[in-house]
Structure formats: C-alpha cells, structure tokens
Amino acid sequence: MIDVRIIDLSLRHPGGAEALANVSLDIPAGQFCAVLGASGAGKSTLLRVLAEITAPSTGSMLYCGAPSDTALRRRIGLIPQDFALCGRASVARNVMAVADIALWRSFIGLYPQSERARAARLLAALGLEETHLARRADSLSGGQQQRVAIARALLHRPAIILADEPVSSLDPATGEATLALLRNEARDLGATLICSLHQPDLARRFADRIILLDAGRIVFDGTPAKFDGDITRPRLLAVGQ
Numbered sequence: 001m002i003d004v005r006i007i008d009l010s011l012r013h014p015g016g017a018e019a020l021a022n023v024s025l026d027i028p029a030g031q032f033c034a035v036l037g038a039s040g041a042g043k044s045t046l047l048r049v050l051a052e053i054t055a056p057s058t059g060s061m062l063y064c065g066a067p068s069d070t071a072l073r074r075r076i077g078l079i080p081q082d083f084a085l086c087g088r089a090s091v092a093r094n095v096m097a098v099a100d101i102a103l104w105r106s107f108i109g110l111y112p113q114s115e116r117a118r119a120a121r122l123l124a125a126l127g128l129e130e131t132h133l134a135r136r137a138d139s140l141s142g143g144q145q146q147r148v149a150i151a152r153a154l155l156h157r158p159a160i161i162l163a164d165e166p167v168s169s170l171d172p173a174t175g176e177a178t179l180a181l182l183r184n185e186a187r188d189l190g191a192t193l194i195c196s197l198h199q200p201d202l203a204r205r206f207a208d209r210i211i212l213l214d215a216g217r218i219v220f221d222g223t224p225a226k227f228d229g230d231i232t233r234p235r236l237l238a239v240g241q
C-alpha cells in the first residue's frame with residue numbers, strides 16, 4: 001500500500017500558461033481520487049508529472065515518504081490518455097509489454113501461462129474475449145484499444161494506478177462498467193487510484209474523493225457528497241456573440 005504526497009507542484013510550459021499552480025495533496029494508500037476539471041485545467045499534466053513523464057517547474061512528490069526510485073516506478077500502472085499502444089503488435093504483446101517478464105520471452109512472444117491467463121481474464125472482464133489476444137492492436141476500435149491499455153496497466157498488479165480519462169472513448173454503459181472494474185481491481189490490489197475524468201456523475205458514484213482543478217489550481221477537494229457536480233466555468237461564448 002503506497003500513499004502519495006504531492007508538495008507544491010507548479011508547472012509552466014515554455015511560452016504557455018501555468019498548467020499547474022501550487023498543487024499540494026496527501027493521497028492515502030488505497031484511495032480512489034478522481035481529478036476533474038474543464039478541458040485544459042491541468043488534469044493530464046498532473047498525471048504526467050506523477051508518472052514522471054513531465055518534470056515540474058517546482059515541487060516534489062513522495063511515495064510512502066520517499067522520492068520515487070526504479071522499484072517504485074515498476075509499481076505504477078499508467079493508463080495514458082492516448083493509450084500508447086504499439087499498433088503493429090498483437091493485443092497480447094501490448095498487454096504484456098510492461099509486465100515483469102524476462103526480456104527474451106517478450107521478444108519471442110513466449111509469455112508465462114499465468115500472465116497469459118491473467119491478461120485473458122482482465123480483457124474478458126473488460127468485455128474483450130480471448131480471440132482479441134492475437135489481433136493487431138490497430139485493428140481494434142478506439143474504445144477497445146482503451147480497454148487494452150487498462151488491462152496492460154493492471155496486469156502487473158500495480159500499487160499505484162494513474163489513469164488519464166480511462167473511459168473517454170467508451171459509451172456510457174461500457175464506461176461505467178469499466179470504471180467499476182478499475183475501482184474493484186484497485187481495491188483488490190490495495191492500489192492507490194488517481195484518475196482524471198470528464199464525467200462528474202461517475203466521479204461522484206465511484207471515487208472516495210474528488211479534486212477539481214481550474215487553470216492548474218485546486219478549487220475543490222472533498223468527498224463526492226460535498227461536490228456540486230459543476231466542473232465548468234462559464235467562460236465559453238456562444239457562436240455569434
């Protein structure tokens with residue numbers, strides 16, 4: 001079980017606006033923390049900083065009180081907004097690409113039976129039958145590819161799951177079932193789940209805690225019961241005005 005401490009993170013892109021501004025959070029181990037906010041609010045930036053894909057301008061993160069290291073990084077399950085699949089490779093190869101499997105095995109596609117079975121079980125739970133394992137990833141629909149990215153993140157039993165809009169390409173019913181599965185898997189693993197969403201109703205139903213970002217700042221941090229569900233500010237003008 002890993003708790004996450006985020007200390008005064010700020011990030012200003014070169015020539016751009018401040019994507020994160022003085023973000024501090026203590027996320028207890030095992031918590032499902034939903035990150036909401038209008039488009040451009042900084043949700044992906046926060047997740048990318050936590051995944052150490054993007055370096056912050058200032059601030060730091062601690063995992064169980066310590067900076068991240070190689071061992072910690074291997075315990076993060078990342079679901080990127082763009083899925084980051086290898087289109088030419090099979091679904092099986094994509095799902096098992098980041099699992100803790102000897103490199104020579106993954107080169108020749110010889111995965112341990114236990115990992116194959118877990119991959120098939122996860123994909124089936126996500127609504128993708130075993131026949132999908134042999135298909136090229138780029139032959140799947142966008143929503144199917146998104147679920148492959150979710151299975152890949154869960155396969156190696158992560159202690160921290162960073163999910164960037166993991167149901168954005170799914171129809172409402174599949175999205176709800178997928179988010180329920182993600183929450184349940186995280187619970188079973190004791191994993192801390194930090195998940196950006198565009199659907200306040202899903203966040204209210206599934207998350208333990210909601211963080212609302214606006215222009216890179218935290219403007220709400222509390223329980224779903226206290227959240228009023230409004231993630232947008234009236235700053236868009238209607239066409240013709």
Ligand SMILES: Nc1ncnc2c1ncn2[C@@H]1O[C@H](COP(=O)(O)OP(=O)(O)OP(=O)(O)O)[C@@H](O)[C@H]1O
Pocket residue numbers: 013014016017018019037038039040041042043044045046
């Ligand atoms: N590489 C970059 N260079 C310059 N600005 C960037 C870069 N990446 C993001 N930004 C800016 O940082 C801000 C936050 O972007 P971010 O992608 O984190 O928003 P978001 O809340 O995830 O949005 P969405 O819901 O549309 O995915 C935006 O103003 C965006 O234009």
